[in-house]
Amino acid sequence: MSEPARPDVPQQSEQQQPEQQSDQAPARGMRALTGEEFSAAQAIGGVRGLVEAVLPGLVFVVAFVIFTPNLVIPLVASVVSALVLVVARLVQRTPVTQALGGLLGIAIGVVWAWTSGEAENYYAGGLLVNAAYLVVLLASILIRRPAVGYVVEALRAGLTPERVKADAEAGTSPFAALTAWREDPAKMRTYAIATWLWVGLFGLRLAVKTPLYFAGDIAWLGTFHLLLGVPLWALVLYLTWYVVRTPKVRGETT
Numbered sequence: 660m661s662e663p664a665r666p667d668v669p670q671q672s673e674q675q676q677p678e679q680q681s682d683q684a685p686a687r688g689m690r691a692l693t694g695e696e697f698s699a700a701q702a703i704g705g706v707r708g709l710v711e712a713v714l715p716g717l718v719f720v721v722a723f724v725i726f727t728p729n730l731v732i733p734l735v736a737s738v739v740s741a742l743v744l745v746v747a748r749l750v751q752r753t754p755v756t757q758a759l760g761g762l763l764g765i766a767i768g769v770v771w772a773w774t775s776g777e778a779e780n781y782y783a784g785g786l787l788v789n790a791a792y793l794v795v796l797l798a799s800i801l802i803r804r805p806a807v808g809y810v811v812e813a814l815r816a817g818l819t820p821e822r823v824k825a826d827a828e829a830g831t832s833p834f835a836a837l838t839a840w841r842e843d844p845a846k847m848r849t850y851a852i853a854t855w856l857w858v859g860l861f862g863l864r865l866a867v868k869t870p871l872y873f874a875g876d877i878a879w880l881g882t883f884h885l886l887l888g889v890p891l892w893a894l895v896l897y898l899t900w901y902v903v904r905t906p907k908v909r910g911e912t913t
Contacts, residue, residue, distance in 0.1 A: 689896070693814045697900045699893045704757060711758050712889045715741040715765045720881030723778060730778055734769045741765045778877045782884055786865065786872060793861040800854050804841070807857065808850030811903050812840050853902045860895045863887065
């Protein structure tokens with residue numbers, strides 16, 4: 660769920676970094692949680708990020724509906740579309756992390772469906788990943804260590820390997836911010852609420868898609884896979900940003 664934001668200067672204080680972010684464009688992915696502004700388009704990587712997230716799954720569903728009961732064509736078409744997205748980034752010399760991540764997810768689903776001969780297993784890996792996230796996030800709330808708190812505080816502290824190394828050389832603990840917030844009841848409540856949002860996201864996905872998976876209803880399973888994918892993720896990311904930002908803004912204005 661997280662990719663730490665890279666600070667411009669490793670030795671900057673935690674107080675300076677949020678102010679510096681306010682002059683920057685809205686961040687992408689989970690890094691958007693620490694921005695002063697939120698842009699859903701920027702968070703998902705713009706039109707290109709949306710295409711990379713949606714296209715392979717959309718191609719699979721459409722091809723499956725057209726060529727049923729042939730499973731080979733939808734699987735091959737999905738892989739080819741994911742490969743094209745990776746190659747396009749390589750040709751343009753742009754970061755390939757998101758495209759490669761999508762390709763890996765598609766590859767797992769394709770292998771599972773191909774070896775089992777069951778089209779619904781194209782989505783089995785995603786269901787298992789969602790279930791794992793749900794268990795971890797729910798457990799973090801129950802033990803009073805809401806996971807979103809660690810993600811947000813790590814991003815605000817700018818924890819990267821370079822930052823950790825620099826702080827270690829300076830004789831300071833780079834991980835202090837990851838636990839200090841737990842002494843603040845207001846932050847604990849805020850991060851618990853934010854974590855519940857993500858529990859709801861993964862719970863909703865499982866509640867809707869699992870029955871369709873066991874029913875083997877590929878058309879509807881694929882449709883809800885898309886609808887509950889990027890759009891829902893972006894919505895929950897925005898709500899999380901609003902929840903974790905609001906106490907900070909109120910504190911500054913009182």
